[in-house]
Amino acid sequence: MRVLRGRADSIDADRDATRRLLASAADDEPAVRVWVPHRQVAFGRRDAEREGYDRAREAADDRGFPPIERSVGGRAVAYDGETTLAFARAEPVEEYRRGTTDRYERATAAVERALEGLGCDAVRGEPDDAFCPGTHSLSAADGTEGGRRKLVGIAQRVRQDAALVAGVVLVANRSALADVLEGVYDALDLSLEPASVGTVTGAGGPADPGPVRAALEDALVGDATVGSVDDVQSGP
Template sequence: MRVFRGRAPSLERDRDASRRLLSVAADGESAVRVWTPHRQIAFGRRDVRLERYDRAREAARELGFHPVERDVGGRAVAYDGTTTLAFARAEPVADFRSGSTDRYERATAALERALRSLGLEPSRGEPDDSFCPGTHSLSVADASSGERRRRKLVGIAQRVRQDAALVAGIVLVANRGELAGVLEGVYDALAVGLDPASVGTVADAGGPADPDTVRTAVEDALIGEETGVSVESVEEEL
């Protein structure tokens, strides 16, 4: 397995680094990356088809987030550039028509282990009107909320090619106020329902606010019991 660490100096070069995971998997080797992407709003394919998409891109810019389009996932997600993590695991596939459910299950179980190691008790699913709604999400009870309501802090998606598959997602570590605010503005511009109170973070759930601590836990969980792990630095290679 190859593990990629760090962030490339520009947003586009950093996206190129993530695309390399599928190339590695297509050559027969699994790959993992967990990192802090540049500040951006990453719109999904469902967003791009909406009539108000251009308005939402402008709203993102006005809120100080660079708009981009992503290959994996459904609706917009926000990365603040400092505390929000992205994760990805790519692996070879022998038959692209099968295995999706197993890959989702392994990734979800890995994120559950990571969050538990940080002192949280995640549950599968998400509150109503969450950001990037989907079947594969994790929520936690917010320790800062007197009602102990559950908030979404992990979303997981998958992209499958004939020779490789990529399971990827987002973990919100801290900075809930800004992230909820920008997501509310962007979803409002798209005319898509979002409850900003459904946005959660590791820190607000009582876990660490340090993204490096969370990154290490997620990376370890995604690597699991793999042997022959080699580590490469994105900053040095790109």
């Protein structure tokens, strides 16, 4: 298992680092990366097809979140550049039409274990009108205001020779993330309840992304032997 740590100097360079995970997996070396991406709103391909897409990009930019488009996942997600984590696990595939469900299950179970060990009782599923709605999500009761809020979204990209399961974990800074997502989804004319945006710290876990990152990395690596640990750069 190859492990990548840190982030590159720019959004584009950072995305290239994640693409290298797939190349590593295609060469029969699974790889894991858990990191704090640059501040941004990452739009899905379906977002770009909506009439309000240009307005949504402006809404993100006006709030200090540079807009980008991503190849993995559904609707828009936001990273605050300080506490929001991304994770990715790449592995080789022999038959690209098989194994999707198993990969989702392994990744979801790993994230559940990591958050449970941090005192965050996350469960599968999501509240109504959540950001980036999807089948593979984790949510938790918020310790301050009650209700259930989405903390984690998971997606998957499959090629003929490798698969990448990736996701986002909102650790802290809920107010800023909810604000930018509300503006973006409103411009896209998509349903979003700002109160459905959750964080690890709001659910009883740490506000520091460091221990969350370490716990996620350990869980995603699992029982595999770490063959190399490579620094993408000296960033978070």
